[in-house]
Amino acid sequence: MATAARSGVPAATSRGVVMPRAIPGLVVAINWSALGQVAVVTVVVAVIIAALMSLSNWCLTPAEGATVTTPRKAVGYALMGVMALIVLGGLYLMIPYFH
Amino acid sequence: MSIEFMVLIVVLTALVFDFTNGFHDAANAMATSVATGAFKPRVAVLCAAIMNLVGAFLSTEVAHTISSGIVDDSLVTPETVFAALVGAILWNLLTWLFGLPSSSSHAIFGALIGAVLYQAGVQGVHFSTVVSKILLPALVAPLVAGLASYLSTKIAYHGEHNAPKGAKKRYRMAQRVSSLLVALAHGTSDGQKTMGIITLVLVAGTLQLGDAGIATPWWGQAPGSSPHWWVILAAGSAIALGTYSGGWRIMRTMGKGMADIESPQGFAAETSAMAAILASSHLGFGLSTTHVVSGAVMGTGLARTPGEVRWGTAGRMMIAWLLTLPAAGLVGAAAAWLAHQGAWGFGTVIAILVIAAAAIKIAASRNHVSATNVNETHEVKVLAKTREGAKTLAKAVIAGDTHPIQNPLLPPLAHKLEGHPMEATPLRLTRLKRLKKTRIKSRRQETRKGGHRRKKRGPGSHIPGGSNA
Structure with a gap:
């Protein structure tokens, strides 16, 4: 949708009437690539974190009348650890001091 | 009117804007946490205020332009900045009265556009940048965050209506973390905005004094230099105080007005918002926190209870978004006209601002929303x-x-x-x-x-x- 720059020089019509082509200086340059990247990264990261949280919760929640086994607990807490790393990554990106 | 006095007025107005920015955007970070009970209301705004203050100190690389290229910066004088701030403050207060989340950044950009249009006509405004940096992000932000939040919610609920057993407590804990991160992100970006405004006004004032042959004052600032420590402290404190005051009316709309949400939904919404904010700021496509969080809340509401999303409230909110630029622009233009008349014009603008703020506060007190009743209902009534x-x-x-x-x-x-x-x-x-x-x-x-x-x-x-x- 990025429109080509117009020179702003009026164009003549067949009747000899001079019509301006466009508003001078109106060049709308949209960075669709960055927009697409933002959309994809947002959706992917949000889905990954939701999946990790959901899986972690499933691991740590016992079934009806049962207890959570140790391996399952370990997996559950490991997934929480991964989410904690993601939080730290978010802090790294957010704080300008680190980059 | 002396240059020093004008600089003082503009700096104070900027701090007032920062305060309104704080309570206006407190809901972005904490509304879902308050609505689901992850945080008690007062604790929520206290934590958000602290994170905003910390964020303001972490990020002091201020922008060298107020307008991000939306207007010709050579036209930006202290009077223009003053007019822009007044327009933004009034719009923030009005939308707060009606409990409608709206972008403070767009309010100040709109008021700035109005002030510059008065000063220099259409030549002073870069409309292409308005489209690419304001209008398009305003459209994209809620859609992207809404989609991410919708999918995250479906995953969190495993496609069911009710949350999995034992989920709510853990999601509440996770929600606290995500809310604090959003508050921190808000502090780093919005605190920087007001610091930038104040710094640029100090630079402009110093240059004007230099042109008049007056020595650089104690508050003087050279172009391109870092902000004074007291500017950082003042801007950070103003936004933190504003956040602590709560903005309960907007908190109610954001947390309960669009949909009734549970803690897994709150977590999904805040996480999606956080992802969108970080991705956009690092990939050069700035999105408004307000638009992102609002879109995320709608997305999560659609995912679990599609028939119960309050489209009336969402519609009113979108109308407020559409009106932000023109309304703030009109006020900015009017304030610019008055400010350029001289001392009496400045005084008149300040008087109008104070009277309007008092009237809005009185109107709000008729149907008071506070920390104690923020979750009682989903409606924010006015008079x-x-x-x-x-x-x-x-x-x-x-x-x-x-x-x-x-x-x-x-x-x-x-x-x-x-x-x-x-x-x-x-x-x-x-x-x-x-x-x-x-x-x-x-x-x-x-x-x-x-x-x-x-x-x-x-x-x-x-x-x-x-x-x-």
Whole structure:
């Protein structure tokens, strides 16, 4: 949708009437690539974190009348650890001091 | 008017804008946490205020332009900045009154565009940048965050309506973390905005004094230099104080007004918002926090209870978003016209700002929303009781009804006197209020003396000559 720059020089019509082509200086340059990247990264990261949280919760929640086994607990807490790393990554990106 | 005085006025106005920015955007980080009970309301705003303050100190690389290329920066004078701030403050206050989340950044950009349009006409505004940096992000932000939030919610609920067993407590914990991160992100970006405004005004003031042959004052600032420590402290404190004051009206709309949400939904919404904010700031495509969080909340509501999303509220919010630029622009242009008239113009703008702010505050107090009642309902009413009373009064006047009716100007007391012969006039209501205070005082004195309380009497039984006249 990025429109080509117009020179702003009026164009003549067949009747000899001079019509301006466009508003001078109106060049709308949209960075669709960055927009697409933002959309994809947002959706992917949000889905990954939701999946990790959901899986972690499933691991740590016992079934009806049962207890959570140790391996399952370990997996559950490991997934929480991964989410904690993601939080730290978010802090790294957010704080300008680190980059 | 001296340059120093003008700089002082603009700096103070910038801090007021920062305060309104704080309470306006407090809901972005904490609304879902308050709505789901992850945080108690007061604790939520305290944490958000602290994170905003920390964020403001972490990020002091201020922008070298106020406008991000939206207007010709050579036209940006202290008067222009002042007019832009006034427009943004008034728009923030108005949308706060109606409990409508709207972008403070867009408000200031809109007011700045209005001020520059007055000063220099259309040549001073880069409309292409307005489209690419304001309009398009405003459209994209809620869609992207909404989609991410929708998918995250579906995963969190495993496609069911009810949250998995044992989930809510863990999601509440996770929600606290995500909310604090959003508050931190808000502090780093919005704190920087006001610092940038103040710094640029100080630079402009220093240059003007230099042109007049006056030595650089203590607050002077060279172009391109870092902000003073007191600018960082003042801007960070203003936004933190604003955040702590709560913005409860917007908190109610964001947390309950669009959809009733549970803690897994709150987590999904805040996480999606956080992902969108970080991705956009690092990939060069700035998105408004308000638009992102609002879109995320709608997305999560659609995912779990699609039939219960309150589209009326969402529609009003989108109308507020559409009106932000033109409305703030109009006020900015009017304020710029007045500010360029001289000292009296400046004074008039300040007087109008103070009067308007007071009027909005009084209107808000008629239907007060606070930390104690923020979750009671999903609606933010404005002058509802006064409107209902005025309608009743109008109908009674038209019908020639002589029975006493509720005084629409005194709703807080009037509702206690329903059916009472003395409910009609302000004068009688004032007398009744005084008598009530005397009764309470004497009861307290008796309680202190002997621990006995006087038996409660019916209304009006002790009032001399109590009858409707």
